[in-house]
Amino acid sequence: IQDDYPAGFVTVGGDFFKSHHDELMRLVRNEETRAKAEHPLKRIIRIEEQDDGTLVTTTDIHLARGIGDALHHAYQGELEYHYNEQENLLRVVWAR
Numbered sequence: 001i002q003d004d005y006p007a008g009f010v011t012v013g014g015d016f017f018k019s020h021h022d023e024l025m026r027l028v029r030n031e032e033t034r035a036k037a038e039h040p041l042k043r044i045i046r047i048e049e050q051d052d053g054t055l056v057t058t059t060d061i062h063l064a065r066g067i068g069d070a071l072h073h074a075y076q077g078e079l080e081y082h083y084n085e086q087e088n089l090l091r092v093v094w095a096r
Helices: 015-019 021-038 061-075
Strands: 008-013 044-050 053-058 078-084 089-095
Touching: 008 015, 008 021, 008 061, 015 021, 015 053, 021 044, 021 053, 021 061, 053 061, 061 078, 061 089
Parallel strands: 008 089
Antiparallel strands: 008 053, 044 053, 078 089
16 A cells, blocks of 8 residues: 555446445445455555546455455446456446
């Protein structure tokens, strides 16, 4: 976190997200808490509110995937993964 070296990006958006923002962000934080209990280095670096949604930056690709999976499991919607093997970087996009 101190080096600002992210391994995962989760973009969350859509009309459903806008109307249920607080509820979905609690789910994101709960997923971080669950992951951090088993692996203390899995953390959220920052949460940035953007015009079309929210960008969550994580220290670990597995946390980013876990957040995407948790959102999809709880609220369905569209979920996409884009993995860059050279940079060990995962981009997750969830929208509903």
